Amino acid sequence: xxxxxxxxxxxxxxxxxxxxxxxxxxxxxxxxxxxxxxxxxxxxxxxxxxxxxxxxxxxxxxxxxxxxxxxxxxxxxxxxxxxxxxxxxxxxxxxxxxxxxxxxxxxxxxxxxxxxxxxxxxxxxxxxxxxxxxxxxxxxxxxxxxxxxxxxxxxxxxxxxxxxxxxxxxxxxxxxxxxxx
Ligand code: ADP
Numbered sequence: 001x002x003x004x005x006x007x008x009x010x011x012x013x014x015x016x017x018x019x020x021x022x023x024x025x026x027x028x029x030x031x032x033x034x035x036x037x038x039x040x041x042x043x044x045x046x047x048x049x050x051x052x053x054x055x056x057x058x059x060x061x062x063x064x065x066x067x068x069x070x071x072x073x074x075x076x077x078x079x080x081x082x083x084x085x086x087x088x089x090x091x092x093x094x095x096x097x098x099x100x101x102x103x104x105x106x107x108x109x110x111x112x113x114x115x116x117x118x119x120x121x122x123x124x125x126x127x128x129x130x131x132x133x134x135x136x137x138x139x140x141x142x143x144x145x146x147x148x149x150x151x152x153x154x155x156x157x158x159x160x161x162x163x164x165x166x167x168x169x170x171x172x173x174x175x176x177x178x179x180x181x
Pocket of ligand 1: 008009010011021022030031032033035036083118119120121122123124125126127163164165166169
């Protein structure tokens, strides 16, 4: 599994799946969530409402992930995950690691070969971008090694992109990537 880091707008990525840093309601928010909903069209909100009516009546728990089609986006699916909110006392990195792991699992289950992540929890939810990067790379690497260890059940994922919105966050992700083992 190849990891790439780039600066840009995740809504423009032509990958199989893009990940949305959503909130538990799945009914829209600011930041990357707002951008994804605007670009995907109102069908995305309708699909999220349908998920809430059916499988997720209590909302999507922190650290979990669920997929919808991507409608007007170049991607095929949006994988919604809920990062921990530092301002609400959610400071356990395991919750953040779970977002990355569950998103990868959902993507692999859909047969996705490529996926793009934003810096989950590094915006409104108040996490330090460097810590998000560390958790993210660690989660991707352990997902990749557990997938290849399981032989026949190999994950179809070949490319994991991190698409960062600001120059600063991009630089932080690159620095952490270059310094990680
Ligand atoms: P959270 O609530 O999980 O912190 P935010 O959406 O507030 O989520 O922020 C997560 C990260 O996504 C931030 O670094 C923010 O700058 C970035 N971001 C915002 N819009 C986009 C976009 N269109 N593409 C990629 N990243 C984005």
